[in-house]
Amino acid sequence: MMIIDARNRPPTPESTGMFESGWYKKVISARVARWEQPKSMLTHDLNMWWKEFDEAGLSKAVVCHRNTPGVPGAQVSNDHIADLVNKYPDKLIGVAGIDPSNTLHKALPEIERSIKVLGLKGVCMEPGVVRPPMQFNAPRLYPMYDKCQELRVPVFLLDTPFIGEGIEWGHPRTIEQVAKDFPKLNIAVVHGGYPWVMEMIALGFRYNNVFIMPDIYIFLPNGNLYLEAANNALEDSLLYASAYPVHSMKAMLDAFMKFPMRDEAREKVFYKNTMRLFGM
Numbered sequence: 708m709m710i711i712d713a714r715n716r717p718p719t720p721e722s723t724g725m726f727e728s729g730w731y732k733k734v735i736s737a738r739v740a741r742w743e744q745p746k747s748m749l750t751h752d753l754n755m756w757w758k759e760f761d762e763a764g765l766s767k768a769v770v771c772h773r774n775t776p777g778v779p780g781a782q783v784s785n786d787h788i789a790d791l792v793n794k795y796p797d798k799l800i801g802v803a804g805i806d807p808s809n810t811l812h813k814a815l816p817e818i819e820r821s822i823k824v825l826g827l828k829g830v831c832m833e834p835g836v837v838r839p840p841m842q843f844n845a846p847r848l849y850p851m852y853d854k855c856q857e858l859r860v861p862v863f864l865l866d867t868p869f870i871g872e873g874i875e876w877g878h879p880r881t882i883e884q885v886a887k888d889f890p891k892l893n894i895a896v897v898h899g900g901y902p903w904v905m906e907m908i909a910l911g912f913r914y915n916n917v918f919i920m921p922d923i924y925i926f927l928p929n930g931n932l933y934l935e936a937a938n939n940a941l942e943d944s945l946l947y948a949s950a951y952p953v954h955s956m957k958a959m960l961d962a963f964m965k966f967p968m969r970d971e972a973r974e975k976v977f978y979k980n981t982m983r984l985f986g987m
Contacts, residue, residue, distance in 0.1 A: 709978040711800075712956065713920055714863075714897060714948035715768040717756050718748045721787045722772060748952035760798075763956035766978065767798055769948075771863055771897075774804035774811050775833045782811060789825035800985065802829040802863060807848055808837040814851050822858045828985055830855050831863040831897070835870025835877065842876055844884040852889050861893035861918075861984050866900040879906045886914040893984050895920055895946065904929045908936045911944035918984050922950035925962065934966040942972045946980055 716722050747755035760768065770792055772783035785803045792801035803821035805814050821827045834841040834848055841847060843864055855862045866877045879900050886894055899921030900907040911919045919941055921933040937945045949959040968976065 708974060709766040710764055710947065710960070711978045711981040712763075712765050712768040712949050712951070713895070713946040713981045713984070714771045714922060715951045715956070716772055717753055717768075717770065717791065717799075718751050718952060719753060719787070719791065720751060722783050744952050745955040759956050763949075763960050765956060765960075767800060769800045769802060769829075769981070771802040771829075771831050772804045773831055773833055773865075774806045775836050776806060776808060776810040777838055778836060785817065785821045785825055785827060789821075789827060793826070800829075801825075801827040802831050803827045805830050805832050805851065806837065807832045807834045807841065807851060810837070815854055818851060818854050818858070822860055827860075829861045829863060829895075831865075833865040833870070836865065840871045840876065842871065843881040844888075848885075849888070852885060852892055856889050856892040859891075859986060861895055863895045863897050863920075865897045867898045867924075868902060874902070877903060879903050879910045882917065883910055883914070886910070886917050890916060892916060893918065893986075895984055897948075898922060898950075899924050899930075899933055901927060901930065904932050908932065908940050911936075912940040915943065918944045918946050918980060920946040920948045922948040922959070923953055931966075934963070934968075937966070937968050937976050938972050942975055943983075944980060945976045946984065947977045 745759060747759055770788055772788055773781045775781040783804055788801045792799040805818055806812055807814055818830055834843060834845065868874050870876050877900060882896060893916050895918045897920050899919050901924040907919055910917050921930060924930045925933055933945065947963055949956045
């Protein structure tokens, strides 16, 4: 069976800064991801990363970085992502990090350049993390969604308890509005919109352009419900993602594999849904 890791950040020198920052260690690794980082990340060894990639049995990985001002180390150039994926076109799929606040770059021209010039296949934005934060249905974001829909590329949106000015900022109702207003835009919800687990399951069930990527949040309370829904409500929209280097590729894969799924549902979760996300 093919396996596509829908969110992975290979440990190149340009991309490891955030995962070594004091902010990351205090907020994420100490409270959400209480496990040791992969050896390849600790040593910045891309060759070791490829070894871990093969040991996990992966077929492809989506390289999905961010360009978010104000977050230590969370700025990875789209040229770097393109250079990396162009070296391994059969194994890697590149997604551009876009700053919706227009601080690091102008968002619309950078989306256009990343897709048409660099050849990347999607866009990742974190509107709830920029300052001032924006909710997903903020009018300022609509030209960016429209551009992605025009270019027929998916948008990855970060939705966790840490965005915005309170946990209500991550409520799926704002993602629902975007899904309704842009019915031809595929939306991948990074970290699954936790803690709004049931609401996100309903959203993925109702809208065929919404994809749910819970990754490490399956280990938090009620996170197992994402995987339970893989056999019914989320069969066509749940995405497998390791969130490397937050978790090791093999350990995350093993956690997903241990959960009972019908064969047809398993194939969708591990590669068919990601292929549909990208229109492959």
